[in-house]
Amino acid sequence: MKIAIIGAGSMGRGIAQVAAMHGHEVLLFDQNPDALTQARDFLLKILNRLAAKGKISDADAKEIFGRVYLVDTMSGFAQASLVIEAIIENLDIKKSVFKELETIVPRETILATNTSSLSVSAIAAACDFPERVIGIHFFNPPGLMKLVEITPAIQTSPNITQQTKKIIDSWGKITVLAKDTPGFIVNRVARPFYGEALRILDEGIADVATIDHAMKTVGGFRMGPFELMDYIGNDINYTVTETVFNAFYQDPRYKPSFTQKRLAEAGYLGRKSGKGYYNYGENAENPTPDKDSQLAKAIFQRILVMLINEAADALFWQVASKEDIELAMTKGVNYPKGLLHWADDIGIDTCVKMLDNLYDTYHEDRYRCSPLLRQMAREQTWFFREGVWV
Numbered sequence: 593m594k595i596a597i598i599g600a601g602s603m604g605r606g607i608a609q610v611a612a613m614h615g616h617e618v619l620l621f622d623q624n625p626d627a628l629t630q631a632r633d634f635l636l637k638i639l640n641r642l643a644a645k646g647k648i649s650d651a652d653a654k655e656i657f658g659r660v661y662l663v664d665t666m667s668g669f670a671q672a673s674l675v676i677e678a679i680i681e682n683l684d685i686k687k688s689v690f691k692e693l694e695t696i697v698p699r700e701t702i703l704a705t706n707t708s709s710l711s712v713s714a715i716a717a718a719c720d721f722p723e724r725v726i727g728i729h730f731f732n733p734p735g736l737m738k739l740v741e742i743t744p745a746i747q748t749s750p751n752i753t754q755q756t757k758k759i760i761d762s763w764g765k766i767t768v769l770a771k772d773t774p775g776f777i778v779n780r781v782a783r784p785f786y787g788e789a790l791r792i793l794d795e796g797i798a799d800v801a802t803i804d805h806a807m808k809t810v811g812g813f814r815m816g817p818f819e820l821m822d823y824i825g826n827d828i829n830y831t832v833t834e835t836v837f838n839a840f841y842q843d844p845r846y847k848p849s850f851t852q853k854r855l856a857e858a859g860y861l862g863r864k865s866g867k868g869y870y871n872y873g874e875n876a877e878n879p880t881p882d883k884d885s886q887l888a889k890a891i892f893q894r895i896l897v898m899l900i901n902e903a904a905d906a907l908f909w910q911v912a913s914k915e916d917i918e919l920a921m922t923k924g925v926n927y928p929k930g931l932l933h934w935a936d937d938i939g940i941d942t943c944v945k946m947l948d949n950l951y952d953t954y955h956e957d958r959y960r961c962s963p964l965l966r967q968m969a970r971e972q973t974w975f976f977r978e979g980v981w982v
């Protein structure tokens with residue numbers, strides 16, 4: 593099966609690597625010749641590195657590289673069974689590309705978008721045969737990250753969803769099915785990890801080092817929220833938050849922080865610019881955390897309960913199954929435990945009480961408890977355990 597990819601940037605070239613490593617011939621197209629050159633260099637480097645580490649043989653590396661065709665036109669896409677678009681995140685441009693694609697590929701070719709934040713249904717609407725359009729959302733870098741969110745548009749036929757899932761599963765990925773809603777699973781459920789940490793900072797409850805320390809030592813997260821925002825880039829992370837906030841009709845749960853906006857505006861983007869919440873220059877001095885255990889516990893519990901609320905609400909609105917929500921957060925962003933399992937461990941009634949305390953303190957809609965958690969507390973049920981509480 594031939595796979596075609598549009599856009600040879602960070603995502604497109606990584607997806608090309610994955611497809612080629614799973615035996616497909618890949619056509620990788622970009623309108624910018626420099627992007628194609630960089631993609632070629634990337635593929636050579638990554639495949640040689642894998643060979644040097646003994647993960648693949650030298651002969652494999654050569655063969656895999658030989659299966660990727662870097663092309664400056666989409667004309668060859670007629671032979672592809674699946675096309676994955678990974679170009680700039682702009683609805684109008686994506687729509688025009690999908691329209692053009694339909695003039696090239698046969699009727700049965702699956703057309704997928706790797707969009708993170710746009711409506712798959714809106715992209716599909718540009719097509720004459722929207723039932724073959726679907727979202728395949730890889731995480732960065734696609735070669736390393738196991739999770740892929742499969743997001744059918746409302747027009748997508750169930751058969752296309754099944755076929756797509758089967759292909760991506762065969763690439764060794766863990767696929768989860770998500771409703772075509774803003775942020776799908778991961779980019780929605782993870783928002784409080786950043787947003788509530790920023791809120792704690794903005795209120796002056798603790799500084800960045802203390803909040804990161806709390807989430808790592810008490811929560812077992814691999815990185816603290818500020819380390820992670822610096823890693824992702826404050827410009828990118830801010831834009832995702834703002835996009836999700838606006839897509840949810842400015843629900844205060846997703847309200848962005850001025851602190852992050854100012855950092856992005858100032859060019860303090862994080863690791864890539866050498867400065868963000870932390871300094872990354874040589875001999876840079878960074879603040880040391882306050883290691884007060886009570887403070888650390890309070891910070892962790894506040895962020896965690898907001899994450900649990902978000903996960904429960906995603907389930908309430910049927911964005912995904914509870915199993916897929918757990919998989920998404922543990923495999924997509926490496927959370928140490930699924931949020932709904934965490935809720936079972938803490939106790940649903942405790943979660944509700946913690947959220948109600950926050951609501952009582954602030955009287956802000958941001959802290960409203962998900963109806964699902966409240967119902968479960970009333971009925972004394974669990975997300976994953978059998979029977980009622982004892």
Ligand SMILES: NC(=O)c1ccc[n+]([C@@H]2O[C@H](COP(=O)([O-])OP(=O)(O)OC[C@H]3O[C@@H](n4cnc5c(N)ncnc54)[C@H](O)[C@@H]3O)[C@@H](O)[C@H]2O)c1
Nearest residue numbers: 599600601602603622623624627678679680681707708732
């Ligand atoms: N970077 C991430 O972490 C990430 C994660 C998941 C999904 N995504 C999504 O993947 C898509 C691509 O993101 P990226 O980070 O790889 O972007 P990128 O800027 O690294 O690459 C985009 C590439 O698309 C090319 N391009 C733009 N318009 C084109 C067109 N009309 N025809 C052909 N090529 C075109 C550009 O030349 C560029 O090389 C976006 O929709 C983004 O939201 C990104």
